Amino acid sequence: MFDRKLNQERLVVGLGGNAGSGKTTVAAELKRLGAQVIDADAIASVLLRRSSPEYKKLVKAFGPDILNKSGQVERKALAAKAFATSATLKKLNAITHPPILAAIRKEMAERKRGLVILDAPLLFAVGLNKEVDIAVLVTAPDRLKLKRLVDDGLSREEAKRRLEMQEPDSKVWRKADFVLENKGSMAEMRRKTRALWNFFYSTRFQNLLETRK
Secondary structure (H helix, E strand, O other), rough: OOOOOOHHHHOEEEEEEOOOHHHHHHHHHHHHHEEEEHHHHEEEEEEOOOOOOHHHHHHHOHHHHOOOOOEEEEHHHHHHOOOOOHHHHHHHHHHHHHHHHHHHHHHHOOOEEEEEEEOOOOOOOHHHHHOOOOEEEEEOHHHHHHHHHHHHOHHHHHHHHHHOOOOOOOHOOOOOOEEEOOOHHHHHHHHHHHHHHHHOOOOHHHHHHHHOO
16 A cells, blocks of 8 residues: 655654653654654753863853762753743753754754654754654643653643743644644554654655645
């Protein structure tokens, strides 16, 4: 039923979504199926190293108490300060977004073939959705996002504040080519992700791309 080869040399699919939506889980499932994944969070973690040019900027902006005993930036401590207000979040973004975007664009340019997944929380917020072939919004009900963030170690207050400071899905839907609702079990998410994978390799998808040219 499906053509198991892409009809083009490379297809770049961006995955975006708020914290707790489960987009990284979707990206991991697509990687398991054979896709290449560019992980924006992994790129961002490199900026926290002491050897990074951004390290001193972060310490200067948010204070030495974001460091652990080894002098490394503690992500949870940095996030607590950065998500305190919209002003502090803008301060973090001003430091980290330019190098993250530069690294993402470099990796996208280097991936010449196959299905490439860009797992990027900031996909829609900074306009990266316009630089990929297909933009997918991974969404979930707020109650589930909240629960997942609390399960990951945030307090309920921290989780609520983090979600309130992100653009709501209702404002992002129109920017997405596809919306994947991650509101059920892990098995259901895997079925939906596999269906998305199959669609990218189908002649129906190729026809859709042709109509957009």
